[in-house]
Amino acid sequence: MPTLPIPPLHLIVLLPVTVAAFGFFLPRRLFHIVLLVTHAVMVVSAVAVFAEVRWGSQLVEVVAGWPDGIGIRLVADRYSAPMLLLATTFAAATFLFSTRASYMDNTFLFVFMLIETGILGTFLSADVFNVYVLFELMMLAISILIMYKRDQQSVYDAMLYLMMNFIGMAFMLLGIGYLYRTTGVLDFWLLQERLAELSDPRAVVIPYALIMTAVAMKSALFPLFGWLPRAHGAPSAPSIVSAILSGVQVKVGVYLLVRLQWTFMPAIDASGFFAVLGFVTATVGFLLAIAQKDIKLILAYHTVSQVGLIVMGLHGGSDLAFWGGMYHMINHAFFKGLLFLTAGIIIEEYGVRSYDKIRGVLRRMPAVGVAALAGVLGITGAPFFNGSISKYFIQEGLQGNLWELAIYVVNLGTLLSFVKYSTILFGRPEIGEAKQEQPAERPSRDPFVNGISLIIGAVCFAGGIFGGPAVALVFGPEYTATGAYSAEKIVAFLVMLVLAVAAYFGLVRRVDGVLAAVRRHKFSFNQVTVFLTGFFLALLAYGYVTV
Amino acid sequence: MEIIGTLDVSDLAVAVFFIGLYGAMTQRNMVKTIMSIGIMDLAAITFLMLANYAPGARPPIEGAAERMTDPVSQALMITAIVIGVSVTAMCLAMFMRIAYRYGTGEWDILIRRKED
Amino acid sequence: MKPNVNPTTVKEHSEPTDELSEFSPIITRIVGLLYPFMLLLGFYIILNGHYTPGGGFQGGSVLATLFIARYVVYPVEDLDDETFHLYERLFLALILLAPILVLFTGTVSAYPEYRALYLTVMDVFIGLQVGLGLAVVVFRFAFFEGVGKRWRL
Numbered sequence: 178m179p180t181l182p183i184p185p186l187h188l189i190v191l192l193p194v195t196v197a198a199f200g201f202f203l204p205r206r207l208f209h210i211v212l213l214v215t216h217a218v219m220v221v222s223a224v225a226v227f228a229e230v231r232w233g234s235q236l237v238e239v240v241a242g243w244p245d246g247i248g249i250r251l252v253a254d255r256y257s258a259p260m261l262l263l264a265t266t267f268a269a270a271t272f273l274f275s276t277r278a279s280y281m282d283n284t285f286l287f288v289f290m291l292i293e294t295g296i297l298g299t300f301l302s303a304d305v306f307n308v309y310v311l312f313e314l315m316m317l318a319i320s321i322l323i324m325y326k327r328d329q330q331s332v333y334d335a336m337l338y339l340m341m342n343f344i345g346m347a348f349m350l351l352g353i354g355y356l357y358r359t360t361g362v363l364d365f366w367l368l369q370e371r372l373a374e375l376s377d378p379r380a381v382v383i384p385y386a387l388i389m390t391a392v393a394m395k396s397a398l399f400p401l402f403g404w405l406p407r408a409h410g411a412p413s414a415p416s417i418v419s420a421i422l423s424g425v426q427v428k429v430g431v432y433l434l435v436r437l438q439w440t441f442m443p444a445i446d447a448s449g450f451f452a453v454l455g456f457v458t459a460t461v462g463f464l465l466a467i468a469q470k471d472i473k474l475i476l477a478y479h480t481v482s483q484v485g486l487i488v489m490g491l492h493g494g495s496d497l498a499f500w501g502g503m504y505h506m507i508n509h510a511f512f513k514g515l516l517f518l519t520a521g522i523i524i525e526e527y528g529v530r531s532y533d534k535i536r537g538v539l540r541r542m543p544a545v546g547v548a549a550l551a552g553v554l555g556i557t558g559a560p561f562f563n564g565s566i567s568k569y570f571i572q573e574g575l576q577g578n579l580w581e582l583a584i585y586v587v588n589l590g591t592l593l594s595f596v597k598y599s600t601i602l603f604g605r606p607e608i609g610e611a612k613q614e615q616p617a618e619r620p621s622r623d624p625f626v627n628g629i630s631l632i633i634g635a636v637c638f639a640g641g642i643f644g645g646p647a648v649a650l651v652f653g654p655e656y657t658a659t660g661a662y663s664a665e666k667i668v669a670f671l672v673m674l675v676l677a678v679a680a681y682f683g684l685v686r687r688v689d690g691v692l693a694a695v696r697r698h699k700f701s702f703n704q705v706t707v708f709l710t711g712f713f714l715a716l717l718a719y720g721y722v723t724v
Numbered sequence: 725m726e727i728i729g730t731l732d733v734s735d736l737a738v739a740v741f742f743i744g745l746y747g748a749m750t751q752r753n754m755v756k757t758i759m760s761i762g763i764m765d766l767a768a769i770t771f772l773m774l775a776n777y778a779p780g781a782r783p784p785i786e787g788a789a790e791r792m793t794d795p796v797s798q799a800l801m802i803t804a805i806v807i808g809v810s811v812t813a814m815c816l817a818m819f820m821r822i823a824y825r826y827g828t829g830e831w832d833i834l835i836r837r838k839e840d
Numbered sequence: 841m842k843p844n845v846n847p848t849t850v851k852e853h854s855e856p857t858d859e860l861s862e863f864s865p866i867i868t869r870i871v872g873l874l875y876p877f878m879l880l881l882g883f884y885i886i887l888n889g890h891y892t893p894g895g896g897f898q899g900g901s902v903l904a905t906l907f908i909a910r911y912v913v914y915p916v917e918d919l920d921d922e923t924f925h926l927y928e929r930l931f932l933a934l935i936l937l938a939p940i941l942v943l944f945t946g947t948v949s950a951y952p953e954y955r956a957l958y959l960t961v962m963d964v965f966i967g968l969q970v971g972l973g974l975a976v977v978v979f980r981f982a983f984f985e986g987v988g989k990r991w992r993l
C-alpha cells in the first residue's frame with residue numbers, strides 16, 4: 178500500500194464547518210468551488226484514515242495534547258473508519274448531485290455542512306458527552322433543513338421533529354449525569370473498564386435505559402420512529418437532504434447503539450431486547466410503507482424497516498450476522514440514497530408526488546429509471562445485487578427456526594412495498610399537463626445527475642457481485658458469499674417476487690380504505706411522549722430482570 | 725419515613741425531570757409542552773451539576789483549596805445550558821410561525837385544522 | 841385551508857400607538873442611566889472569565905441585554921439585524937479558526953504562560969458572538985409581531 182499522510186482526526190471533523198463558516202462570505206459560485214475542493218480533501222483524508230486503520234493500527238487522538246481522560250478523545254477503529262469513509266464519499270456524491278439547484282444558497286450549504294460535521298464527529302468521538310453535543314447540533318441543523326422551503330406543513334413537521342428529539346436528548350443528558358455520578362468518566366473505553374470493576378451492575382441500569390432510549394430514538398426503533406418519515410420524507414426538504422439523512426445520518430444512531438452496547442457489555446447486555454425490537458420495527462416499517470402514497474414517504478418508512486433489519490443483524494448474537502448488519506448499513510446508504518435522489522428528480526420532472534400518478538419513468542428518463550431500478554433490486558435483495566449479500570449474511574448468521582422465518586417475513590414485506598414503488602417505473606408515460614408546464618426548468622438540471630445515479634447504481638451491482646471480497650476489504654473478516662448466488666436462493670427470490678406481485682394485485686389494492694385510514698392517522702405529540710416513556714420503562718424493566 | 729432522610733437535592737432534580745415528562749405527556753397546549761421539555765432539560769442539568777458534589781467544597785477557580793467541586797461537570801453543563809437555550813428558542817420560533825398560521829396553540833386543534 | 845388568523849393577544853402589541861410601547865420617560869431615564877453599567881458589566885464578565893467566574897457566554901448574554909433594553913425603550917424597527925447577523929457569522933468563523941490554528945496544534949499546552957491570553961481572546965470572540973446572536977434572536981422574535989414578512993430562517 179502506498180502510504181498517504183494521515184491528517185489529524187480533529188481536522189476531518191472541523192474542516193467542513195470551518196470552510197462553511199468562512200465561505201459564507203464568498204459569492205455563491207466561488208463557495209461551490211471551495212466546497213467541491215473541501216469534499217475532495219475530505220474523501221482523500223478519509224481514505225488515508227481508513228487505509229491506516231484497516232492495514233495498520235487504530236488511530237487515537239487526544240485533542241490539543243491534554244492527558245488521556247481529560248482531553249477530548251477521537252478514535253478511528255475498524256468500526257468507525259469504514260463509516261467515516263462512507264459518510265465522506267456519500268456527502269461528496271450528494272453535493273455533486275445538485276450543484277446547480279436553486280435552493281443551494283449559502284445558508285443552505287452552511288447548514289448542510291453542519292450536518293456533515295455532526296455525522297463525522299459522532300463517528301469519531303469517543304465519549305458520551307461529545308455525542309450528546311453533536312446530536313443536538315445535527316438536530317438543530319436538520320430541523321432547519323426540513324422547513325427550508327418555508328411552507329406551513331413543513332414547519333409543523335420540523336417542530337414535531339425538534340421537540341420529540343429534544344425530549345430524547347433530555348433523557349440522554351440525565352443518563353449522562355447518572356453515568357458520571359456512578360463511574361466518574363464518560364469516555365467509552367474508560368467507561369468499559371470502570372463498569373467491569375463495578376460491584377453492583379444494577380447501578381448502571383438506569384443510566385443505560387436513559388441513554389439507550391435516546392439512542393433508540395435517534396435510530397428510529399419501534400415505537401419511536403414517528404419523527405423519521407417527517408424528517409426524511411418531508412415534502413419541503415430537497416432530495417439531497419433526504420438522501421443524506423436516510424443514507425448516513427440514521428446510521429449514526431444505529432452505530433451508537435452498537436458502540437454503547439459494547440461499552441456497557443460488562444454490566445448489561447440487552448441484545449435480545451434490541452433484536453426482537455429490530456424485527457418489530459422492520460415489520461411495522463414495511464406495513465406502513467405499503468400504506469403510503471407519496472413516493473418519498475414510501476421510501477422514508479422503508480428506511481425504518483431496513484433499520485430494523487440492520488439492528489436485528491447487529492444484535493442477533495452471531496459474528497456473521499453482525500458483519501452482515503454492518504455491510505447492510507453501507508449497502509443501505511447506497512441504495513436508499515440512490516432511491517431518494519432519483520425520487521427527487523422524478524418528482525421534479527412529473528410535478529406530482531403520488532405513486533399512482535407517475536408512470537413510465539424508464540421511458541421518459543432512461544438513465545434515472547435504470548438507476549432507480551438498480552436501487553430497487555438492491556433493496557429487495559435481488560440476486561447479484563448488494564442487498565442480497567448482506568441479507569444472506571444476516572440470514573445465515575441467525576440460522577434458527579424462528580429468526581429465519583422472521584427474515585423471510587421482512588424480505589417478503591420489502592418486496593411487497595417495492596412492487597408498489599416500482600409501478601412508477603413501468604408503463605407508458607402519460608402526456609400530462611405537467612410536461613408542458615415546466616419546460617423552463619430543464620436547463621437548470623445538473624450535468625452530473627445521470628452520471629452519479631448510474632455510478633451509484635453500478636456500486637449497488639458491484640457490491641453484490643463482489644460481496645464476500647467487499648466485506649473482507651472494508652471490515653476484515655473473510656466470509657464466502659457464494660451461497661447467495663446459489664440456484665436455490667435465486668429460485669427463492671423469484672418465488673417471493675411472484676408471491677409479492679400476487680399479494681399486491683390480489684390483496685393490497687383491495688383494502689384501500691384500510692390503507693387510507695392508516696395513512697391519515699397521526700399521533701399527537703403527547704402520545705409520542707407516552708411511547709417514549711413506555712420504551713424507557715420497558716428497557717428499565719428488562720435491565721432489572723436480566724442483570 | 726427513613727427514606728426521606730436519605731434524599732438529597734439530586735433526587736429532587738430527578739423528581740423535577742419526571743414532573744416535566746408528565747407535563748410533556750399531558751399538556752395539550754404547545755407552549756406548555758415546550759416549557760415542560762425545558763424543565764426536563766434544566767432538571768437534567770441540575771442533576772449533573774450536583775453529580776460529584778461534596779459539602780463545603782470551593783468552586784474550582786483561582787487558588788488552591790482542600791476540596792474543590794468537580795470542574796468537569798460544570799464545564800459540560802455550560803455547554804448543555806447553551807444548547808438548551810438555543811433549542812428552546814428554535815421551538816418557540818416555530819411555535820410562533822404555527823400559531824400565526826393556524827390561530828391556535830393546541831396540538832389537537834392544530835391537527836384538525838391542518839386536515840381542513 | 842384557513843386564512844391567516846392572528847391570535848388576538850399578539851395583535852395588541854403590534855400597534856405602535858399602544859400604551860405599552862409609548863416612550864415612557866421613566867423607563868427611558870432609568871435605562872439611560874443603566875446603559876454604561878450594563879456595558880461595563882458585560883465586558884467585565886467577559887474579560888475576567890479565564891480564571892474567575894464568568895466567561896464569554898455569560899458576558900455575551902449581558903451584552904445582549906443592551907440591545908434588548910434599547911428595544912424596550914424605543915421599540916422601532918430601525919435596527920439592521922442583517923449587519924448583526926453578518927458580524928455574528930464572522931465571529932463564529934473566528935471562534936472555529938482560533939482553536940484549529942492555536943489550540944489543537946498544541947501551542948497552548950506548550951506555552952502555559954500564554955494560556956490566559958488565549959482564553960481571554962476566545963472569551964472576547966465568544967462574548968461578542970453570543971451577544972450579537974442573542975440580540976438577533978430577540979429582534980427576530982420582537983419584529984415578528986404582526987410583520988411576518990421579515991421572518992427569515
